[in-house]
Amino acid sequence: MNTAPHALKTLNTFGVEAWAQSLHTLHKPEAIAPLLDQHGAPDLLLGGGSNVLLVQQSFQQVWLNRLMGRTVLARDTRTVRIRLQAGEPWDAAVAWCLAQGAFGLENLSLIPGCCGAAPIQNIGAYGVEIAQFIHRVEAMDLNSGAVHHLAANECDFAYRHSIFRSPEGKRWLILAIELNLSATFQPTLDYPGLRQLDDQNAAAELTAQQIRQAVIALRRSKLPDPSLLGNAGSFFKNPIVASTQLEQLLSAYPQLPHWPHEQGAKLSAAWLIQHCGLKGYRQGDAAVHANHALILVNHGMASGAELWQLAQNIQSTVHQKTGVRLEPEPQILH
Numbered sequence: 515m516n517t518a519p520h521a522l523k524t525l526n527t528f529g530v531e532a533w534a535q536s537l538h539t540l541h542k543p544e545a546i547a548p549l550l551d552q553h554g555a556p557d558l559l560l561g562g563g564s565n566v567l568l569v570q571q572s573f574q575q576v577w578l579n580r581l582m583g584r585t586v587l588a589r590d591t592r593t594v595r596i597r598l599q600a601g602e603p604w605d606a607a608v609a610w611c612l613a614q615g616a617f618g619l620e621n622l623s624l625i626p627g628c629c630g631a632a633p634i635q636n637i638g639a640y641g642v643e644i645a646q647f648i649h650r651v652e653a654m655d656l657n658s659g660a661v662h663h664l665a666a667n668e669c670d671f672a673y674r675h676s677i678f679r680s681p682e683g684k685r686w687l688i689l690a691i692e693l694n695l696s697a698t699f700q701p702t703l704d705y706p707g708l709r710q711l712d713d714q715n716a717a718a719e720l721t722a723q724q725i726r727q728a729v730i731a732l733r734r735s736k737l738p739d740p741s742l743l744g745n746a747g748s749f750f751k752n753p754i755v756a757s758t759q760l761e762q763l764l765s766a767y768p769q770l771p772h773w774p775h776e777q778g779a780k781l782s783a784a785w786l787i788q789h790c791g792l793k794g795y796r797q798g799d800a801a802v803h804a805n806h807a808l809i810l811v812n813h814g815m816a817s818g819a820e821l822w823q824l825a826q827n828i829q830s831t832v833h834q835k836t837g838v839r840l841e842p843e844p845q846i847l848h
């Protein structure tokens with residue numbers, strides 16, 4: 515029997531070295547319960563590996579979610595109910611939904627990863643979050659093997675957060691998501707990069723495909739391609755601070771970008787990092803992207819531990835200088 519460990523380098527978009535003693539690819543939901551009985555819960559679950567930093571280098575058991583399937587469950591004049599199995603690549607699912615005349619996900623085009631991970635950090639981009647469309651999430655409780663349906667209001671969705679990111683939520687293996695999409699196209703163009711579409715086109719003529727193509731073009735022009743330069747997208751969440759802290763910060767840094775939030779204000783993490791002189795900062799092969807202060811990159815041979823060390827140095831520099839604590843967006847696996 516071949517007991518050589520399985521390399522995880524190509525299964526995480528940071529491209530860091532790590533290994534699994536055993537690697538199981540999930541193709542069919544009915545194969546999961548026997549796997550769970552035989553081996554117990556995995557110590558790492560992966561979809562596209564685009565929102566993880568593998569600091570730990572050796573894992574006992576890794577499961578790769580490749581459950582495939584897309585279905586239109588129901589349709590009326592207002593709503594199209596869609597079911598997407600967890601292993602479906604996200605961007606292909608967005609394109610497929612548009613082809614079914616199911617609208618709403620176009621602003622979330624080209625986000626890497628799989629559908630099962632989309633609710634975990636409540637993926638968001640260009641003024642839209644997946645939580646707006648979740649009807650329910652089908653998930654297996656890895657403690658019992660039982661399958662449950664969690665309604666959207668049980669998922670505790672917030673900015674880059676859901677119950678699945680909480681310590682008690684780690685027991686869920688997401689099998690599928692069900693979305694309520696719109697049967698009619700209503701553009702969301704609040705984000706500055708998309709507003710020009712409104713000016714260029716009479717709103718009535720604008721199509722969801724045009725928005726999708728504009729989002730793809732914007733993302734390609736701005737974000738590093740992980741197949742060329744290892745990264746996990748934004749490494750830090752935009753921090754949320756109380757109004758009193760915002761006032762203090764604005765008196766010291768009048769140019770600090772901020773947006774209203776129910777708890778006070780959301781700040782630009784990128785601005786804070788740049789302000790601390792860390793844009794382009796490099797420690798070996800671990801670096802802050804030269805054009806994007808929010809994106810940490812692996813120039814080739816950085817380990818997960820080196821990237822995490824860099825992230826912690828950024829956190830402490832920003833905290834010492836501004837008093838603001840930055841929280842990582844990817845899951846850090848120690």
Ligand SMILES: Cc1cc2nc3c(=O)[nH]c(=O)nc-3n(C[C@H](O)[C@H](O)[C@H](O)COP(=O)(O)OP(=O)(O)OC[C@H]3O[C@@H](n4cnc5c(N)ncnc54)[C@H](O)[C@@H]3O)c2cc1C
Binds near residue numbers: 740
């Ligand atoms: C270039 C780039 C741009 C990005 N842009 C955005 C963006 O605009 N907005 C945004 O929100 N995110 C963005 N991301 C982050 C990332 O793409 C998303 O968070 C995505 O949803 C992660 O999907 P994944 O399948 O790769 O998850 P993985 O990285 O495989 O997993 C992430 C976490 O979810 C868990 N997990 C995965 N699948 C399951 C499952 N089926 N059941 C239970 N747990 C599971 C994993 O254990 C891990 O803890 C970007 C990433 C990159 C590299």
